[in-house]
Amino acid sequence: MSWRTKSRLAWLHDLPGVSENEALASRTSFGIGGPAEFFVELARPEAIEKAIEGCRERDIPYLLLGAGTNLLVADRGVEGLVVRVVNREHHIDGTRVRAGAGLKMMRLARIVADANLRGFEFAIGVPGTLGGAVYQDAGCWGKEIREVLVEVDGFMPGAGKQTWKPPALKFGYRTSALRDGDLKGALVVSATVQLTRGDGEEAKQLMSKLTRERNETQPIKTKNCGSVFKNPQGDSAGRLVQAAGLKGTREGAAVVSELHGNFIINEGGATAADVKRLIERVMxxxxxxxxxxxxxxxxxxxxWK
Ligand SMILES: Cc1cc2nc3c(=O)[nH]c(=O)nc-3n(C[C@H](O)[C@H](O)[C@H](O)COP(=O)(O)OP(=O)(O)OC[C@H]3O[C@@H](n4cnc5c(N)ncnc54)[C@H](O)[C@@H]3O)c2cc1C
Incomplete structure (x- = not known):
């Protein structure tokens, strides 16, 4: 039986700021996918918590959305409620920094460099939000968010507000208890990182250098989702894709990048089904x-069905 009863739909309609049939493609870096059945963008943690708690109580499916830089949204869209998390406040206390989950990693990297803090330069390579980064231990140039993370304020529908120290998040390579474990469905509200005092100008120079290098080796300016595959133990997915002669392989308007084998590019008008087929073909x-x-x-x- 569908969850779409009159009373549940009425509750969704009544959510402040909600819209129906809202495009998601433009809210993802891939630029692909169908609409959200219901969509709301929320900055106040209490409002986000209330929305997802309400969904849990009513068995309404929900999806948390950050910057949409690691998602392939199905062509038929997302059922239930999509909540775009945009709480972007930050607070610097000495060498500790707490920031809202909706703040972009790249923006935070510049903010902390301005405050003469070091240790967050790696984040200049991650275009997603802090919440999305915690969700799967995002990292770049050999450093992951877990290495600087002190604690995370979160919210688990049914259990309320929680604070998680890194062990509770059970981080693994591009995963955590939020993505694959007992915290599935929970919200990252904010995260605190521990940095070190240092020269902010040096941090900025390093970030510029890393960005330049990246622009030369990855198709950063195209519509893509970053690395499509995890690197297998001791190897690189991009190397394997290239060695298999798959660069340039296409399905519709989705094509394996000629620049980097672990990127799939939406040349314009690619469907989610095109990308999925291409992913399966490569695998x-x-x-x-x-x-x-x-x-x-x-x-x-x-x-997807
Ligand atoms: C050009 C490019 C380069 C990239 N390079 C890297 C890289 O070097 N390293 C790397 O690790 N990744 C990289 N990525 C992938 C991506 O930026 C990261 O995975 C990022 O952490 C995703 O964050 P997001 O806000 O975009 O999350 P989204 O894509 O919006 O969502 C991803 C998942 O996180 C969940 N989520 C988002 N916010 C929250 C929250 N507040 N609470 C709970 N769950 C939440 C969502 O529900 C979803 O399941 C790259 C992507 C692109 C497009």
């Missing part, structure tokens, strides 16, 4: 050629 071919089972890093959300 089958890499398995056939090298016996390696690639695992997607990008998360497929929405109604």
């Amino acid at each position: 089958v071919e890499v398995k056939r050629r090298f016996g390696v089972q690639l695992e997607p890093e990008v998360e497929m959300v929405g109604q």
Whole structure:
């Protein structure tokens, strides 16, 4: 039986700021996918908590959305409520920084450099939000968010406000208890990181250098979702895709980047089904050629059937 009863739909309609049938493609870096059945953008933590608690109480499916830089949204869209998390406040206390989950990692990297803090330069390579980064231990240039994380303020529908120290988040390579464990469905409200005092100008120079290098080796300016696959132990997914001769392979308007084998580009008008087919094709071919089972890093959300 569908969850779409009159009373549940009425509750959704009454949510302050909610809209129906709202485009999601423009809210993802891939630029792909169908609409959110119901959509709301919220900055106040209490409002976000109330919305997802309400969904839990009524068995309404919900999806938290950050910057949409690690998502492949199904062509049929996402059922239930999509909540875009945009709480972006930050607070610097000595060398500790607490920021709202909706703040972009790149923006926070510049803020802390301005405050002469070091240790967050890696974040200049992660275009997502702080919440999205905690969700799957995002990282770049050999450093992950967990290495600077002190604690996370969160909210678990049904259990209320919680504070998680890193062990409770059970981080693994591009995963955590939020993505694959007992905290599934929980909201990251804010996160506190521990940095070190240092020269902010040096931090900015390093970030510029890293960004320049990245622009030369990855198709950053295209519509993509970053790395499509996780790197297998001791190897690189991009290397395997290239060695299998798959660069330039396409399905519709989705194509494996010629610049970096672990990127799929939406050339314009690619569907989620195109990308999914291409991902599966690459996985089958890499398995056939090298016996390696690639695992997607990008998360497929929405109604696929
Ligand atoms: C050009 C490019 C380069 C990239 N490079 C890197 C890189 O170097 N390293 C890397 O790790 N990643 C990289 N990524 C991927 C992406 O930026 C990260 O995975 C990022 O952490 C995703 O954050 P987001 O806000 O975009 O999350 P979204 O894509 O919006 O969501 C991803 C998941 O996080 C969940 N989520 C988001 N916010 C919250 C919250 N507040 N509470 C609970 N769950 C939440 C969502 O529900 C969803 O399941 C890259 C992406 C692009 C497009």
